[in-house]
Amino acid sequence: MSTTAVTQVGISSKVSSKNCAVACQNVSMNFNISKMTMSCCNTDLCNAKDAPDPSTNVPNGKKCFSCDGNSCSNIMSCSGTEDRCIKATGTFGSQSWVVKGCVSKSVCDATALVPNVDGISCCEGNLCNGAQSVSQSFLFLCCSLLSYFLLH
Template sequence: MMDLRVSVVLLFVFLTGGYSLKCYSCMPDSTGSCKAKVETCPDGFSKCAGSIVEQSDGHSLSCYECSSLTGSCAGQTVKTCPSGSTQCESSTAVTQAGDTKVKTKDCAVACQNGSLNFGIVRTTSSCCNTDQCNAQDAPDPSNIPNGKKCYYCDKDKSCSNTVDCSGTEDRCIKATGTFEGQSWVFKGCVSKSGCDATTSVRGIESFTCCEGNLCNGAQSVTQSFLFLCCSLLSYFMMH
């Protein structure tokens, strides 16, 4: 969203000897610049003042919206983003077996380009910041190993499994949090951009990234695996 800044600057001038108060006034043009001039103040004014006023041009970002379990966003629609949304996002998630592909598009407060590999599901996200710029689907996650390996947790809550990272996934990740009183941990591969993210998700207490192979540990977990997948996918795809 673009703002037009309108500033009015009045600089204080003291004049004695019975003269009326005079102040500098400035009304900027569309570029925000102006040339100050001296004006005589009406009777009753005893001080000069300065102020800055911001006016919005009334424009709200618009993005394509889609949530599909069929792997197609052919029926995508345009939505006006809520206040605070600065980007449009598009993401594609594929299960390990390759039998399910999920595509989503929406407005985002903050979005990170890159990919994330949880072992049982891989996802890529594409971000942009102009109206309806997310018309194109995010690409399918790469399945070509890049030489890095990380631990991940399977549906049986074992975190001793290893996964081959791919594409731009140059970090291992470990996330921790609580849900309905239970603690959980989740692990996998992630792009550096995902580690630089600052937006938080409810329930996630912390996440750490590391660069070495298998640097995210192999301890088992005792948590809701499905909830964790959904929470972290929300973090990296929708924020």
């Protein structure tokens, strides 16, 4: 597998990684300030090329809500294979959080296996992931989702 993640919090950061995986699915996630793609293949040394840069994906017409600070009413455009909206909630210590964004179907198919996340729901309609506001720890969820896809 090959993974490329781009995060933009003040400054832009791009990280690419390559590894072997027991089970792998092509994945695209977009939480507005953090985007990730993962490409899978099944022959020796087939992951020589980086996964596509998620910041260069072409918008596909799908729209979902995303969170920024304490507001989850931002509307974002999905791109590439991101055909679902996602909403994930949880608690870390005494802090509750929610993240929203765009994901590919393969992320939704694996949500029950993501550790440290209480509730993940995916939906298919435009703006179907609601606009409510909640205190959040965005990087915690991203790390949980990313570690699941990298380690499984």
